[in-house]
Amino acid sequence: MPEEKGRLNGSVVVLGLGILLVAIIILSFFWGRYPISPPDLFKITISQISRTIQDLFRNILHIDVVFLNIEKTWSDQMESIVLRVRFPRIMLASLVGCSLSAAGASYQGVFQNPMAAPDILGAAAGAAFGAALAIFTGQSSMTIMLSAFVFGLLTVALVFLISHKTRGKQVIGLILAGIMVGSLFSAGISYIKLIADTSNQLPNITYWLMGSLNGATNNKLLLALIPMSIGLLPLLMLRWRINVLTLGDEEAKTMGINASRFRIIIIVLATLLTAASVAVTGMIGWVGLVVPHLARRLVGNNFKYLMPASMLFGASFLLLVDNISRNLTETEIPIGILTAFIGAPFFVYLITRKEESL
Amino acid sequence: MSIEVRDLCFSYGNRTVLDGVNVTAQPGELLSVIGPNGVGKSTLFHCILGLYSNYRGSILIGGHDIRGLSIQQRARLIAYVPQSNYPSFNFSVSDMVLMGTSSHISSISTPGKKQLLLVEEALDQLGIAHLRDRAYTRISGGERQLTIIARALAQQTKVLILDEPVANLDFGNQLLVLTQIKKLAHLGYTVMQATHNPDQTFMFSDSVLALKDGHVLACGAPTDVATEDLMQKLYATDIEVASLYNDNVRICVPKVVINNSYSPEKVTENTLMEGLEYEMM
Numbered sequence: 268m269p270e271e272k273g274r275l276n277g278s279v280v281v282l283g284l285g286i287l288l289v290a291i292i293i294l295s296f297f298w299g300r301y302p303i304s305p306p307d308l309f310k311i312t313i314s315q316i317s318r319t320i321q322d323l324f325r326n327i328l329h330i331d332v333v334f335l336n337i338e339k340t341w342s343d344q345m346e347s348i349v350l351r352v353r354f355p356r357i358m359l360a361s362l363v364g365c366s367l368s369a370a371g372a373s374y375q376g377v378f379q380n381p382m383a384a385p386d387i388l389g390a391a392a393g394a395a396f397g398a399a400l401a402i403f404t405g406q407s408s409m410t411i412m413l414s415a416f417v418f419g420l421l422t423v424a425l426v427f428l429i430s431h432k433t434r435g436k437q438v439i440g441l442i443l444a445g446i447m448v449g450s451l452f453s454a455g456i457s458y459i460k461l462i463a464d465t466s467n468q469l470p471n472i473t474y475w476l477m478g479s480l481n482g483a484t485n486n487k488l489l490l491a492l493i494p495m496s497i498g499l500l501p502l503l504m505l506r507w508r509i510n511v512l513t514l515g516d517e518e519a520k521t522m523g524i525n526a527s528r529f530r531i532i533i534i535v536l537a538t539l540l541t542a543a544s545v546a547v548t549g550m551i552g553w554v555g556l557v558v559p560h561l562a563r564r565l566v567g568n569n570f571k572y573l574m575p576a577s578m579l580f581g582a583s584f585l586l587l588v589d590n591i592s593r594n595l596t597e598t599e600i601p602i603g604i605l606t607a608f609i610g611a612p613f614f615v616y617l618i619t620r621k622e623e624s625l
Numbered sequence: 626m627s628i629e630v631r632d633l634c635f636s637y638g639n640r641t642v643l644d645g646v647n648v649t650a651q652p653g654e655l656l657s658v659i660g661p662n663g664v665g666k667s668t669l670f671h672c673i674l675g676l677y678s679n680y681r682g683s684i685l686i687g688g689h690d691i692r693g694l695s696i697q698q699r700a701r702l703i704a705y706v707p708q709s710n711y712p713s714f715n716f717s718v719s720d721m722v723l724m725g726t727s728s729h730i731s732s733i734s735t736p737g738k739k740q741l742l743l744v745e746e747a748l749d750q751l752g753i754a755h756l757r758d759r760a761y762t763r764i765s766g767g768e769r770q771l772t773i774i775a776r777a778l779a780q781q782t783k784v785l786i787l788d789e790p791v792a793n794l795d796f797g798n799q800l801l802v803l804t805q806i807k808k809l810a811h812l813g814y815t816v817m818q819a820t821h822n823p824d825q826t827f828m829f830s831d832s833v834l835a836l837k838d839g840h841v842l843a844c845g846a847p848t849d850v851a852t853e854d855l856m857q858k859l860y861a862t863d864i865e866v867a868s869l870y871n872d873n874v875r876i877c878v879p880k881v882v883i884n885n886s887y888s889p890e891k892v893t894e895n896t897l898m899e900g901l902e903y904e905m906m
Contacts, residue, residue: 379713504733511724513714518707521674522780523700523728568714571735 277572280565284579288361291583295357298590301348307341311349314339356483359491360589361582363480363548364558366495366540368581369502371555372562372574373537376509377530378438385541385555387442388534389449393422394545396452399459399472408482411475412490412546419542422448423534437516437527441534478549478603480589491547498540499578502533506574509533513568551585551603553610558584560613626687626702626783627651628673628815633682635668642668643680644839650832652783655810656817657826659850660836661860666819669836670786673817675699686784700728704777706787709769711762718756718764718772719744725779740779747778751805767798771805778809785809787818791825803829823877827851835859851875 296308314337324332367385374383386392397418401411426444433440456476463469508529511519516526544551558581559573565580566572585602588609592602628650635643642665650656658666671677673684675691684691686702694702704725716724725747726740748754751771756764761772770790777785790806791799799822807829810816820826826833826847833850835842837859843850853866856877863880 376714381713507735508727508732510716510720511727514712514724517671517676518705520676520696521700521703521705522724522776523697524732525696529732568716569720 277566277569277576281572281575281579284565284576284583288579288583288586291586292357292361295360295586295590296349296353298594299348299353300594301345303345303349307345308349310337311341311346313337315350351485352483355485355488356480356589356593357586359483359488359547360480360586362488362491362495363544363551364554364585365578365582366499366544367551367555367585368558368562368577369499369574370537370540370544371581372559372570372577373502373509373533374555375559376513376570377533377537378442379513379515380438380442381560382556384552385537385544386449386552388426388445388538389422389452390419390538390541391545391550391552392449392452392456394419394542395476395550396422396455396459398475398546398549399456399463402471402475403459403463403468405468409486409490412487415546416494416542418452419545420538422452423538423542427531437530474601475549476603477601478551478606479599479601480548480592481599483547487547491543494539494543498536498543502536502540503574503578505529505533506570509570509574510568549601549603551606553606553614554581554585557606557610557613626815627685628656628784628817629683629685630669630673631683631685633669633672633680633684635665635672635677635680642839643672646682646836646839646841648834648841648844650815650817652813652815653810654815654831655807655829656832656834657830658817658819658834658836659821659823659826659859660842664836665839666836667788670705670788670817670819674703674705674786697728700780700782702782703784703786704780704782706770706773706777706785706790708789708792709766709773715760715762718753718759718761718768719748721761721772722747722775722779725776726781728780743779743781744775747775750778751775765798766794767801770794770798770802774802774805774809783813784815785817787816789819789821792821799825823851823856824875827875847875848872851877 297303297305317337321332324330370385371383374385374387375381378387394415398411398415400418401414406414423445426441426448429444429448430437430440433444456472460469460472463472508524511522511524512526512529512533519526519529541555559577561584562573562576562580566576585606588605589602592600592605628648630646630648633643633646634641646665646669648656658669660666668677672680673686673691675694675696678692686699689702691699691702719741722744723736723740726736726743730736730740745754748757751774753768753771753775756768756772761769764772774785774787774790785806787806791802794802803825806816806818810831830847832845833847834844835850835855842859843855851866853864856864856866865878865880867876867878868874869876
């Protein structure tokens with residue numbers, strides 16, 4: 268962390284990251300195999316917005332209003348690519364990056380452990396097991412997503428149950444139970460892969476595990492938006508208190524914060540984000556670990572700035588990586604592989620750098 | 626706001642740690658708790674802070690039984706100064722002090738102007754305002770301890786509990802921190818601290834509680850407690866209590882060191898003699 272960090276500085280950085288995200292979102296619409304010109308993108312967006320408003324008036328107030336009527340100069344195909352392919356994918360990439368980073372920052376804070384990642388309590392392993400199970404039993408893609416989400420939550424619930432029975436510190440109990448349950452589900456995934464049909468199911472499971480935003484649709488986006496906003500908004504509101512929790516339970520309690528209860532609340536919110544992210548995109552590792560540390564370099568450890576900075580930076584980061592993933596080569600590279608390529612070297616840097624404690 | 630501990634008994638399973646402890650501290654008083662390691666000083670503090678609740682007896686802060694209070698209500702009455710440790714995450718000194726205001730703001734808000742003002746006041750009070758923007762892990766041990774005390778002041782309580790505030794500090798920093806603590810007591814805070822140094826206890830405290838095997842061995846003015854007899858009982862060692870400056874200062878010196886039969890010179894002498902005897906045989 269840089270030594271001197273003024274208050275203004277933190278807000279400025281967060282604002283800057285917000286502008287960066289908006290810029291990357293806009294640029295991402297142009298980036299792809301099918302070229303779209305800026306005027307066309309602008310017109311498609313405006314006409315879609317005015318159509319939506321007109322529909323709203325018609326359906327709710329039963330009034331026909333005519334907003335901007337833009338002459339259609341673009342092809343249907345172009346419109347479909349912008350609205351039904353790139354829009355959901357861009358939004359989903361941003362949301363997942365935002366959620367994973369927020370979850371990572373939260374877990375790191377409540378476990379007082381800079382190495383904590385969103386899968387620390389087994390949520391990712393559980394979700395992956397749920398997805399593998401659904402693919403194995405031949406379910407639809409929507410069911411696969413739901414199964415992943417539910418299993419992710421169940422896993423963490425199980426971890427809570429086990430840690431409740433352990434003696435000693437709550438934090439240690441949770442982490443140990445998380446490792447144990449996580450490896451149990453990983454073994455479950457291996458077993459499903461072993462018995463899965465090798466011509467069809469096994470490749471599907473393997474591909475799913477690598478993580479991809481390939482199948483993004485507006486429906487998926489809408490479905491993911493619910494648990495993600497339930498997780499993100501409260502985390503943003505409670506962010507300042509996470510600072511106090513990083514000092515340890517006893518100190519937090521003497522400062523008026525019910526540490527164990529508050530920790531559980533934060534864990535539930537972060538788990539919701541992790542499970543929802545893994546459910547829609549598969550396993551995307553490293554983002555939740557790496558992004559909060561990068562954000563820390565910019566704004567320091569104060570969660571007042573660290574939380575929004577992680578969220579915005581995570582969204583930009585995953586969106587950027589996804590752009591690379593869908594454009595770099597002829598066949599799409601699963602994003603989970605790319606994030607690991609970037610994340611692993613960073614991890615090495617993190618554990619070998621000399622300056623100050625983590 | 627006073628601290629009143631009445632007939633406090635606490636045990637971990639079968640092991641009794643505190644057995645019928647009675648002690649009272651008044652506003653403006655600096656009460657030091659002394660006693661050997663593992664005697665229950667920390668347990669006593671944990672009970673007073675409400676971190677342990679399964680004790681017998683009662684603890685009143687300003688007349689309120691702390692068992693009947695919520696965590697937040699307690700934090701508005703008593704502030705705790707733990708031994709300054711190295712945190713997992715680094716914060717600036719002002720952010721660290723700002724955390725003391727947590728019990729005064731709602732859980733979904735971040736501290737505002739009023740809280741920042743409290744931080745400035747607390748930093749000024751302890752003379753560390755210049756450290757405001759420094760990283761907590763990059764200041765000296767004494768400055769870290771003062772930061773934690775400032776955090777307790779920002780908590781706006783009238784009762785301060787300090788757990789060995791000068792442990793791990795060098796001699797100069799020990800005096801610096803203790804002077805500040807003494808000053809706070811004289812400003813009207815009720816201060817209770819655990820300490821391992823009987824000399825400092827005598828110099829700075831208004832009253833002393835000596836704990837031994839979970840019992841109160843003595844409690845009262847430093848002149849009554851810092852006696853040879855009591856110190857020897859307390860630490861189970863031969864101790865001489867010397868009086869200086871018309872009994873304004875008392876220092877405890879362990880006698881074992883003074884008449885040590887194993888001092889290096891003697892050992893050499895003895896070995897020499899033995900050697901001579903051996904040769905003469």
